[in-house]
Amino acid sequence: MTSFSVFRVTNEPAFTAAITTTTLNDLPEGDVLIRVAYSDVNYKDALAAKENGGVIRSYPMTPGIDLAGEVVESQSAAFVPGDQVLLTGYGLGVSHPGGYSHYQRVPAEWLIKRPAALSAKDSMIYGTAGFTAALAVQALEDLHLEKSAAILVTGASGGVGSVSIALLKKLGYQNIIALSRKKDAQWLIDLGAETIMTPDEVVPEKIKPLAKQQFSAVIDTVGGDLISALLPQITYGGGAFLCGNAGGIKMETTVLPFILRGIRVVGIDSVNVSHEVRTALWDKLAGDWSVTDQLHTQSITLDQLPTTLAALIAGTHQGRTIVEVAAKA
Incomplete structure (x- = not known):
């Protein structure tokens, strides 16, 4: 053979x-x-x-x-x-x-x-990274935030992060903040980020149970110490959407952001999603949510x-x- x-x-x-x-x-x-x-x-x-x-x-x-x-x-x-x-x-x-x-x-x-509108090549431009980003953005939409709300995307230069930025921009969000060590990544601005911040700019020397409210939502691909530092900075009624652990699997927090600010933490799993959810989301990525030409x-x-x-x-x-x-x- x-x-x-x-x-x-x-x-x-x-x-x-x-x-x-x-x-x-x-x-x-x-x-x-x-x-x-x-x-x-x-x-x-x-x-x-x-x-x-x-x-x-x-x-x-x-x-x-x-x-x-x-x-x-x-x-x-x-x-x-x-x-x-x-x-x-x-x-x-x-x-x-x-x-x-x-x-x-x-x-x-x-x-x-x-989907007929999606080429084989474009489907893999998305792949698991794009599908995960779409799941996170879809969950974020359930917060019904103002389009001017500050949304932080960690690991922004990676696959999940960059697709998330493109999708958020496509949906009309105006204050997307890319968190990346690559401060000079102009392509993230071109993709839809309003500004680029580095981890050093958002992680304080000492993490307090509650900090200044800066971000309405966080799409996090990093985990570890970074998300531990960001949870106290999420605004009232906001949320964190966790879909990665490049920075570690442990997260330290208190109950205060949840019971005093009513924030929610949503885990994003792309591995065992139902066939119905997959089909519906791929149809979106092939249609109204299409961003492959921008990535x-x-x-x-x-x-x-x-x-x-x-x-x-x-x-x-x-x-x-x-x-x-x-x-x-």
Whole structure:
């Protein structure tokens, strides 16, 4: 059988992450075989390709938590050859071989049919990062804030942060603050941020239970000490939308921001979201919420993955990177 390329990590005899070849016979069980056109790069993918990254559950594994492509074979009545599909989340690239492969076989219930208005390439410009940002922005909309409200987006130069800024701007928010160590990232201003602040400007020497009210809402991709410092600064009736832990998983706080200012903290999970929610949100991203033409995007091949994944771990990667896996769809 004809072989094809795959980016695979293994830990025997030593940890390696490299391009290799495989065949359809070596793919996992699943109802649907997909010819993968595009994948993308997320922080979880970088951890998956790192020794002791804490993501991969068993080796060998093909990373890539997202994919978009065309159905080649199907044992499911829901899909037929030629269907254009996309997949984000579930166990893809973590417990089930993922998108960094020219072909992949997956369970039918994980797939959604790609909206006709959204190309395979654009769906991966969003990917898990964009889908997560959309979930956070949708939850933020439930606060019914004034469009002039100050909204802080942490980790702004990353995938979730940058898409969040673009979506907020699209929805008419006027006071979007990008929090980034890259103070000179003009592209964040072009994307829709009113200003750029650094963590040093918002994290006080001593974190108090309550601080000056500065931000109506925070979309946080960092976690750790940063969100601990920001919770006391959220205005009355505001909220924090947590969707990342690049800065750590621990958060220290008191009950005071919640019982004296009525703020809410909402966890954003993009992995196990229902099929109905996924479909509705992807339709939005393909339609009224479309921002792919505004995003800071680059394209790479499978061969260039190691360099890009290393940049993510080092904190030097910006914007969204899509992976041209096997097609130009």
